[in-house]
Amino acid sequence: MTDDIMKEETAAEETPEMEDILAEAEEMSRNGKDSKKKQRRLEAEVAEAEKKLSDKEAELAELNDRYLRLAAEYDNFRRRTAQEQERIYGDAYAAALATMFPVVDNLERAAQYSDGESVAKGIAMILKSVEETLEKLGVTEIEALGKTFDPTYHNAVLHVEDEAFGEGEIVEVLQKGYMKGDRILRYAMVKVAN
Numbered sequence: 001m002t003d004d005i006m007k008e009e010t011a012a013e014e015t016p017e018m019e020d021i022l023a024e025a026e027e028m029s030r031n032g033k034d035s036k037k038k039q040r041r042l043e044a045e046v047a048e049a050e051k052k053l054s055d056k057e058a059e060l061a062e063l064n065d066r067y068l069r070l071a072a073e074y075d076n077f078r079r080r081t082a083q084e085q086e087r088i089y090g091d092a093y094a095a096a097l098a099t100m101f102p103v104v105d106n107l108e109r110a111a112q113y114s115d116g117e118s119v120a121k122g123i124a125m126i127l128k129s130v131e132e133t134l135e136k137l138g139v140t141e142i143e144a145l146g147k148t149f150d151p152t153y154h155n156a157v158l159h160v161e162d163e164a165f166g167e168g169e170i171v172e173v174l175q176k177g178y179m180k181g182d183r184i185l186r187y188a189m190v191k192v193a194n
Contacts, residue, residue, distance in 0.1 A: 094185050097178070104134075107127040110123045141177070142154070142176070144176075145172070146169065148168050153184065157189050157190070158172075161194050166193065171193050176188055
């Protein structure tokens with residue numbers, strides 16, 4: 001019976017304003033459930049977007065790393081290629097110069113053993129011209145006579161016992177040696193005192 005009285009009181013109290021408020025509350029309750037679903041869906045979409053962004057950032061970092069490695073590799077390749085070109089040029093240059101040395105040797109011998117003064121003078125002029133050409137090309141003669149033997153520059157082909165000279169002193173140059181800069185083009189063949 002009290003329930004019936006309560007229902008009657010509640011029914012009496014439910015006026016159009018109350019019905020609107022109840023409807024609005026009901027709708028808000030429904031919307032609250034919908035908004036929670038929307039919020040969960042949006043949170044899932046945000047999480048997925050963040051994961052995609054993170055994946056793209058990782059991919060970008062990897063591509064950037066690959067780019068930097070490739071750029072460094074290319075720089076190394078360029079440097080190695082330039083060094084190799086320089087070495088090949090130097091080798092070819094040295095080989096070309098080395099082919100001239102026998103000519104110089106023969107001219108020196110001819111000047112030394114020629115009978116006529118005019119022939120010797122002509123050969124000496126040719127020899128001087130060749131030596132000047134070598135000098136213009138940056139080729140220098142390795143000093144040997146009277147110096148201490150140095151295997152870096154000299155090739156000892158004979159040894160003599162002579163107390164007039166010091167130990168390891170070069171007493172005769174059998175064939176001149178030449179160099180360009182730091183590079184030995186031909187070692188000087190020498191006779192060394194013991």
